[in-house]
Amino acid sequence: MKALYRLYAGILRRQLAGLPMPQHVAIAMDGNRRWARGAGYDDVRIGHRFGAEHLELFLQWCSEAGIRCVTAWVASADNMRRRDSAEVDYLMHLTETVLADHVRRDHNWRLHVAGQLDLLPDSTARALKEAVEETRYRSGAGELTIAIGYSGRGEVLDAVRELLDEAAASGRSAAEVAGALTEDDIRRHLYLPDLPDPELVIRTSGELRMSDFLLWQTARSEIAFCDVYWPAFREIDLLRALRTYGRRQLERSS
Template identity: 55%
Template sequence: MTGLVHALYARRLRRQVAGGPLPEHVGLIMDGNRRWARRAGLDDPSLGHEHGAAHAENVLAWCETIGIRHVTVFLCSTENLQRRGDAEIAFLMRVIERMAAERLAREDARWQVHVAGLLDALPDSTARALKDAVEATRACTTGAHVTLAVGYGGRQEVTDALRDHLYERAEAGDSLREVAAALTVNDIARHLYTAGRPDPDLIIRTSGEQRMSNFLLWQSAYSELYFCEATWPAFREIDFLRALRSYATRRRRYGG
């Protein structure tokens, strides 16, 4: 697709998307960085993470332009930390640190940064960079929120939420039997890493894989899912707009 044809097609897609319902919150599973690097002939497949992080800024810009105010980006899972080689993880952490410091924690920040995941499981420098980005953007007034899922696992999140609730009720003097009898969905939800922010309406996964990989398991109970063949660094604006167009044509069903 030539540049002119691409631009015309993107303009047409924007008009189509503008006429339909938009998701308030989009979740992004950034898959395929290393595959993209291999196809691009890069010597080190881990360099794909660097290109992927840079591309995330482009996607946030698309979201801002179209009016999407909440985005959660899956950068690194708890499984990644356990199963990937030390050198790759160290490189990925440096990429995340630079992304947080140079692309998000700026004086002219357009997105308020939040973090979801086990910061204690990350290198000190990475945890510090993420915390600094949260603090630096706390006063952001645009109304746009980006959550970085780093060292994140959906099962661990629910486990932590339940544990926090149990501790809270124990400190109040309640017995385990009383806690069990009174337990509600909201008791868990208010202790999640993402408490206070809306559940995702649409989750997009790139690189052709069709699974959730432990991402926002609780929050995605009623999310619409969209799987794209393009790897994350090759994910184009027209791919993004096609996902939004697909979302707009669907009839949301909440348990039906």
Template identity: 55%
Template sequence: MRAPGILYRWYAKRLRRKLDGDRLPRHVAVAMDGNRRWARQQGFADPGVGHRYGAEHLEDLLDWCAAIGIGHVTVYVASNDNLVKRDGGEIAHLMAMIESICVERLVRPGSRWRLHLAGRLDHLPDSTAHALKAAVEATADRDGGHLTVAIGYDGQDEIVDAVRSLLESEASQGTTIGELAARLTAADIGAHRYTPDLPEADLIIRTSGEKRLSSFLLWQSAGAELYFCDVYWPGFRQVDFLRALRDYAKRRAA
């Protein structure tokens, strides 16, 4: 891609200077949508090429967040629905990009991000699940930012899994269904999310112009601000990100 020009860099600096540090989100979640459409728009014969550009672009997002002090990022890489309905060759290509680009760059020296996973990894190819789990272990002692990769993920599944986990935990302690029902709170269910030790999302961004969550962070989106951007994910620029942060700050100030 062409390097940004002088006017672009000036505008990005201007947007960043105007941001109020006290109104920045603590946790930003991004549904990285539009890889294939971006590839077609760019004239690539194989729309799957967009997945490679999309995977590489994750590093840019993490750099933007680190530079501005946002320490929690969640990215929606692939839903259960994607894994079931998309062509097998496309899914294999996407998984290869995750293994060879996302995972390798996260674990290399110099990266301070600690990896967390959200989703049902048993729905992934063995090699992808193994690479992701190994990356979680390799980054577990880092003290930098927290990156959660939602893959094989569905927000409804997460709620079902959380309730199931809660019931199993309470049953092991001898709690009856009636006793649990009498004192059940949202916090009880939230404590059994895929990533219960991480804060819920403050800002959820979806690229590509689609204005729906597609089962992304259904539980965690209850108090989040939503921002929909017309740009496809590989073309999502720093100024687009800064505009989303500006919009978030304005809403929180209202």
């Protein structure tokens, strides 16, 4: 089976030759709990551990494919508020001890964080901020964004609030702001305004919806829905998504 897998992966890589490639891929890492139940674990938190560790492999595959920008959705703001507190606490522990630690060791990436950090435990927010600072000046590294405590609607609301606060501080009226408002005005108040929008978004677990992920940034993105749960996501699943993306881009340009 391993030999057949390697053969198929090699075929997929050859099929990517000459196709347009996305520079920014966003991944909604969904299905950890369902994967754990399907694998026979009574404690669904085991799925989160496998999921957190699996991101390391995904980043390696992206690097090898030439993808320079990745956004990974770790936990939504809704998850933080509604999930069982023991499960959330464990996920935050994994963020500190697995995700942040991996980025410190993997010099291929600079870390960014998007989300409402006030929803996170102090220790988690601190670990992420320290990892951001530690990776900030890595020469030639790609850009990795961890979306945690994240809501797409919340990001747009925060951007509008900042824009209005900025306008009020400068003495501009609401009518003046409304009359001159542009998309760029909103964009420059997003959590990470300097990063490019993702050209490709992958969501695992068979869910056919975006939920609340990067609602502003994905308006023109290609979406690839994958049936497998996140811990079972394979390199060939990524390669097939890249192949579909490239072929669609060629079709549009022809």
